[in-house]
Amino acid sequence: MAKESGMAGTGGRAAGARYRQLAADLREAIASGAYGAGGRLPSEEELAQRYAVSRGTVRQALTVLRANGLVTSRRGTRRVVLGTARTQSFFELLSFTHWARSIGEEPGGRTIDVECRPADPSECEQLALEPGAPIYRVLRLRTLSRVPTMIERTLYPERVGAMIAGLETDAVSHTEPLADLGVVFADAEHTIDLVHADTEDARLLGCAAGGPLIRERRRVTDPAGTPLAWSEDRFLPGTVAFTVHNSVATTALSRRRA
Amino acid sequence: MAKESGMAGTGGRAAGARYRQLAADLREAIASGAYGAGGRLPSEEELAQRYAVSRGTVRQALTVLRANGLVTSRRGTRRVVLGTARTQSFFELLSFTHWARSIGEEPGGRTIDVECRPADPSECEQLALEPGAPIYRVLRLRTLSRVPTMIERTLYPERVGAMIAGLETDAVSHTEPLADLGVVFADAEHTIDLVHADTEDARLLGCAAGGPLIRERRRVTDPAGTPLAWSEDRFLPGTVAFTVHNSVATTALSRRRA
DNA sequence: TGATCCAAGTTGTACAGCCAACTCCACCAC
DNA sequence: GTGGTGGAGTTGGCTGTACAACTTGGATCA
Numbered sequence: 372m373a374k375e376s377g378m379a380g381t382g383g384r385a386a387g388a389r390y391r392q393l394a395a396d397l398r399e400a401i402a403s404g405a406y407g408a409g410g411r412l413p414s415e416e417e418l419a420q421r422y423a424v425s426r427g428t429v430r431q432a433l434t435v436l437r438a439n440g441l442v443t444s445r446r447g448t449r450r451v452v453l454g455t456a457r458t459q460s461f462f463e464l465l466s467f468t469h470w471a472r473s474i475g476e477e478p479g480g481r482t483i484d485v486e487c488r489p490a491d492p493s494e495c496e497q498l499a500l501e502p503g504a505p506i507y508r509v510l511r512l513r514t515l516s517r518v519p520t521m522i523e524r525t526l527y528p529e530r531v532g533a534m535i536a537g538l539e540t541d542a543v544s545h546t547e548p549l550a551d552l553g554v555v556f557a558d559a560e561h562t563i564d565l566v567h568a569d570t571e572d573a574r575l576l577g578c579a580a581g582g583p584l585i586r587e588r589r590r591v592t593d594p595a596g597t598p599l600a601w602s603e604d605r606f607l608p609g610t611v612a613f614t615v616h617n618s619v620a621t622t623a624l625s626r627r628r629a
Numbered sequence: 630m631a632k633e634s635g636m637a638g639t640g641g642r643a644a645g646a647r648y649r650q651l652a653a654d655l656r657e658a659i660a661s662g663a664y665g666a667g668g669r670l671p672s673e674e675e676l677a678q679r680y681a682v683s684r685g686t687v688r689q690a691l692t693v694l695r696a697n698g699l700v701t702s703r704r705g706t707r708r709v710v711l712g713t714a715r716t717q718s719f720f721e722l723l724s725f726t727h728w729a730r731s732i733g734e735e736p737g738g739r740t741i742d743v744e745c746r747p748a749d750p751s752e753c754e755q756l757a758l759e760p761g762a763p764i765y766r767v768l769r770l771r772t773l774s775r776v777p778t779m780i781e782r783t784l785y786p787e788r789v790g791a792m793i794a795g796l797e798t799d800a801v802s803h804t805e806p807l808a809d810l811g812v813v814f815a816d817a818e819h820t821i822d823l824v825h826a827d828t829e830d831a832r833l834l835g836c837a838a839g840g841p842l843i844r845e846r847r848r849v850t851d852p853a854g855t856p857l858a859w860s861e862d863r864f865l866p867g868t869v870a871f872t873v874h875n876s877v878a879t880t881a882l883s884r885r886r887a
Numbered sequence: 888t889g890a891t892c893c894a895a896g897t898t899g900t901a902c903a904g905c906c907a908a909c910t911c912c913a914c915c916a917c
Numbered sequence: 918g919t920g921g922t923g924g925a926g927t928t929g930g931c932t933g934t935a936c937a938a939c940t941t942g943g944a945t946c947a
Contacts, residue, residue: 416926439880445853459880461876561875595703612886622697624871625717682931
């Protein structure tokens with residue numbers, strides 16, 4: 372169970388790196404209440420022995436848990452369990468479909484419009500394209516258990532958009548097929564604020580024009596930093612909330628003047 | 630410049646750890662455009678030599694930049710500059726005052742009400758107190774350049790609240806004095822959604838009752854995981870937006886059913 | 888010309904060790 | 918009892934080494 376040292380290419384495909392397996396293991400243990408709420412984790416040394424890895428690997432795993440807000444970490448004392456936090460995967464944030472399923476709702480999607488046209492200057496900047504490059508624009512109405520919940524307007528560069536255009540018009544998920552086709556999502560930047568419904572929003576969501584909506588804009592890139600999509604979602608009030616964990620060690624959240 | 634190995638307690642107080650200094654250095658270099666937008670960073674080895682540190686330390690610094698969404702990072706190729714993102718400090722997220730100044734506005738605050746009373750059950754849970762423990766509740770109206778912008782309702786456990794109660798009633802910042810008194814903020818969990826103004830909100834902010842507001846609730850803890858404050862801020866529409874960076878490596882953001 | 892292959896370069900993962908800084912508790916002196 | 922001291926235990930920070938996995942571009946070959 373702990374023979375080869377620098378492996379990862381042998382057979383254990385699933386979770387890949389040891390520290391990820393360890394992190395997953397610890398996450399599960401915490402979620403199951405093995406250490407109790409507010410309880411203390413074993414020392415790094417002890418974990419290293421128990422899992423037959425080096426202390427460095429243990430620390431790597433714990434860094435992940437720390438970033439997710441599961442445990443504290445301060446010099447001189449053992450780590451304390453902060454919460455049994457629901458760690459949502461990166462993927463669940465990109466895919467409305469995936470998210471809906473994870474909370475036990477039935478996702479739905481109706482594609483209202485797909486167009487391919489030259490990008491305007493601001494769109495070029497968002498997707499890092501040269502002026503006039505073609506883009507695909509997709510407009511969809513998303514539902515949770517048949518109830519209209521969100522309007523999704525997404526821009527894709529041609530390379531990605533062409534794949535989307537090839538999907539059936541009533542496909543529930545657009546993100547999953549892309550992943551299957553080899554598109555790798557790596558980073559995203561989300562901006563959350565409040566807007567008022569325009570007439571199109573109002574018509575599709577069945578709310579009053581001018582009524583408040585929660586807006587989430589996001590820019591998704593691949594591992595090389597190339598933009599893959601620029602999306603704007605508008606949720607009806609009361610359907611969604613966003614939670615961010617944040618610490619002195621890693622600050623992922625920032626606040627801006629609107 | 631690279632003599633002592635395990636130092637940190639000698640003289641270089643300011644930034645503390647070497648990897649933090651390095652991270653700050655690189656962040657500044659990126660912000661100044663030294664590597665260009667979309668440019669490539671020097672290799673880890675080269676940075677290690679240039680700064681006279683080990684590769685491990687360089688990697689630690691780069692991990693910080695990666696979590697902040699400043700650079701990509703993939704096996705086989707050099708890191709690419711993603712954006713010159715202004716990384717806001719953790720502190721700027723906790724302190725309205727600090728934030729206002731960082732965006733060049735004049736922060737203002739008027740304390741409307743301070744009370745000390747036994748906590749109700751839900752409050753006890755948020756602050757991890759035993760039933761009936763005393764808490765301080767502070768209600769404040771915050772302004773940006775004299776314009777009402779946000780309503781802040783904060784609960785403090787007795788230990789912290791007592792310090793707040795000792796401040797002058799017209800103090801602009803409450804967070805900064807606490808830091809000066811030795812209170813250390815380490816982690817925060819923020820939840821962002823949309824609410825409708827109640828009559829108190831409407832009266833203080835000068836908006837219509839029932840009008841939409843952006844709500845940010847946050848729970849702040851110290852390094853040991855002890856809750857220090859539970860706060861609910863309600864912003865007028867159009868005054869603020871929240872941005873989160875998020876990657877497959879570290880997922881700090883999650884989405885919930887409201 | 889065009890596809891294939893290889894080698895250099897680069898990051899990811901893991902190991903081992905060392906010391907500093909800090910927390911916490913038991914013990915002791917007063 | 919009270920306060921201080923010291924030491925064991927624990928995490929933070931840094932160095933060094935080794936190899937695996939991957940990207941990229943140039944050389945080679947059909």
